[in-house]
Amino acid sequence: MELEVRHLRVLCAIADAGSLHKAARELGMAQPSLSTQLRRIEQTLGGRLFTRGRTGSRPTPLGHIVVSRARPLVAELAAIVAETRVAAARAAGGPRLRVGATASRALPGWLRRLRSRVPSAEPTLQMDVSANSLLCMVAEGRLDLAFVHEVEGSPLRIPAGLCVRVLVEREPQFVTLAADHPAAAQAEVRLADLAHDRWMIDSTVDGEWDGLCRVLREAGIEPDLLHGDYLTAYSLAAIGEVVTVSQPTARPRPDLAIRPLKGDPIGVRLLLAARTAAELDNGSSELEEAYWEVARQAPAYQEWLERRATGRPAQALRVVGA
Incomplete structure (x- = not known):
């Protein structure tokens, strides 16, 4: 075999x-x-x-x-299939909505909704770890929409004239650790309980390295930080080698525990950008629906929302710049 x-x-x-x-x-x-x-x-x-x-x-x-x-390897094959379908749609001459994004579990649902709205318009997807690069691509006309996150304390460089809307004003970032880590027994994890752990962070993601260093040092922790992509970080976290930051919408896994940090010291703002407000309307409602769909599927995030009785932080995308 x-x-x-x-x-x-x-x-x-x-x-x-x-x-x-x-x-x-x-x-x-x-x-x-x-x-x-x-x-x-x-x-x-x-x-x-x-x-x-x-x-x-x-x-x-x-x-x-x-x-x-x-x-x-599995992810790369899926990407090849997706890119091939996009190329086929382009060859057929159909209209395209060019979408860019940093990593998010909301992306499949967003693309599915965009495709359902206009079946003949196959959306294209440009992934990038750099939100700043995606915003520049929108400003230069190489993308129509960009869904990005802005790490608290590390503002993005938004090109002049770009129109930006807020999906979530402040999304808390959770910690991911091995399921048998002592801190995993807690509903909320204190940074002090992770003082002796090694952290792995993707330093190529705009703002994330500086953001985590700042938060740990404010907590009096001199961090032992490793560079690495989040796929590797999750694999190492599962066997207790590291802990890592994760989005609250992260998919549950039996070998990992995804927990809020006490006091929510790390946050990001989720933004949708386009050249005009009219272009923002060409996908904002679908993105909002997709985001809250995956939020409901993430038990830790759902519990966090219920404990704070906040419900949805934003019932509609709010314009913050034009």
Whole structure:
């Protein structure tokens, strides 16, 4: 048996779902078929990838290595498929809405809603870790819309004449740590409880490195910081090597705990930018719906909202500049 992309997708699904039963349901397979496929994959690789028990399935050390290598490959294939579809739509001559964004779980729902509104207009997506770069692309006419986040204390450089609306005035940033980390037992984690942990942060994301350093030092913590992308950070957090900052809408995983930080010391502002207010109207309501859809699917964030009795921070996108 040779490993194929579909086998890697199976391993990622099991790791994310935390059980063969849930993974089979998400993959549209019967559980016995999935179990058989997993055994064949393990035989091919020469070792057990998951431990099975009453509480579900968790990656073994070998499984962590394989899944961490599989995730970017699966994501890259998905990106190739998406780009190919966009290219096909472009070749067909249909109108396009050029969208740019920093990372967000709201993106799939946003694109789905944009596509449903005008089936013939396949939206294109430009991802970038730099919000400032995306804003420049909008100002230069290379993008129609950009959905970005602005780290508190590190204001973005908004080009003159750009129109910006606020989706969320202040979205708290949570911490992600191993499910068996002592602090994971708390509903809210104090920074002091993480004083001896190493943090991993993506320094290529505008403002995030400086923002975390500032918050930790204000708490009297001299941080042990590692550079790394968030995919790697999540993999290392799952085995207790690091803790990392995460968006509150992050998808739950059985091997990770996503918790609010006590006092909400880290926040970002979520913005939508375009050249004109009319262009902002060409996707703002769909983005708002998509964002609150994923917010409702994130238990930690939902609990945070309920505890503060804030409901939706903004019922409609608010204009902050033009």
